[in-house]
Amino acid sequence: MSEIVTFFQQETFREAAHKVIQKHKQLIQTCIPGVEIRHIGSTATEGLLTKGDVDLQVRVGDKQFNRARVALLGLYELNRGSFQTSYFCAFEKMDEQLPLGVQLTVKHSGIDHFWKVTEFFKGNPTYIQLYNELKRKYEGKEMEAYRKEKADFFHQIFATKEYQVLSKQLEIYDKVKFVRGDQCVQIEDTFHLDRLELLELIEQIMKDDSLQQMTLTIQVDRHCPQTVGDTLVDYGFYLQEEKRQVKKNLYNEREMKVYRRESEKGVYNEGV
Helix, strand or coil, X not given: CCCECCCECHHHHHHHHHHHHHHHHHHHHHHCCCCEEEEECHHHCCCCCECCCEEEEEEECHHHHHHHHHXXXXXXXXXXXXXXXXXXXXEEECCCCCCEEEEEEECCCCCCCHHHHHHHHHHCXXXXXXXXXXXXXXXXCEHHHHHHHHHHHHHHHHCCHHHHHHHHHHHHHCCCEEEECCCEEEEECCCCCCHHHHHHHHHHHHHCHHHCCCEEEEEXXXXXXXXXXXXXXXXXXXXXXXXXXXXXXXXXXXXXXXXXXXXXXXECCCCC
């Protein structure tokens, strides 16, 4: 017998979804301390119709994947209806207050897009409307047919300029640390980026409308290529200071340059 798909307003499951999310984030963090967990899927985006299930994405480095997979197998069943690879594994728990899916992905792998799609919907309400129209089209119809057209719909999203621009920004932002204040943002942990990645980061923050009214500070390795410092100065940053940063112990030091860009009524300090 064919599975039939039915959709509901998100508000129907909001309280139950919150409880499931908090419970399983805690369970996963207990098994894999410090791991990144993101709420994804329809219950993560305001205004989307939902089947009433909850999805979480667990993101790990490639060296942590196998260990994380074993840990999650201690909590959940494998999703036999999904493919498994060396960088992706899907789990499920159907006997929860709401059905739960857990997607384990290697960061920056080809399938590490679930969290980016969620961010895309949040910033592009037109696509929320289009996705809801697709869901209404298949209300009460076969799940298999819905899943096929859903897959086509997401491939269309991946091909849009809007998604590709956002994906590129999120990808580089994910590699560094943002410390946000009321009117300022400090960008840290850039030391592992190569020259091209640093230049890409600078380009992205200068395109980011949400940062344009902020005072920006970026820490870079003291020995980073001259082109990086020159590019920062060209964008209105000035060299604020050079210092040493001690990490964990006295034998793990970094010499850094700290660049700053003021944003007071759109007037920036000149580079030095």
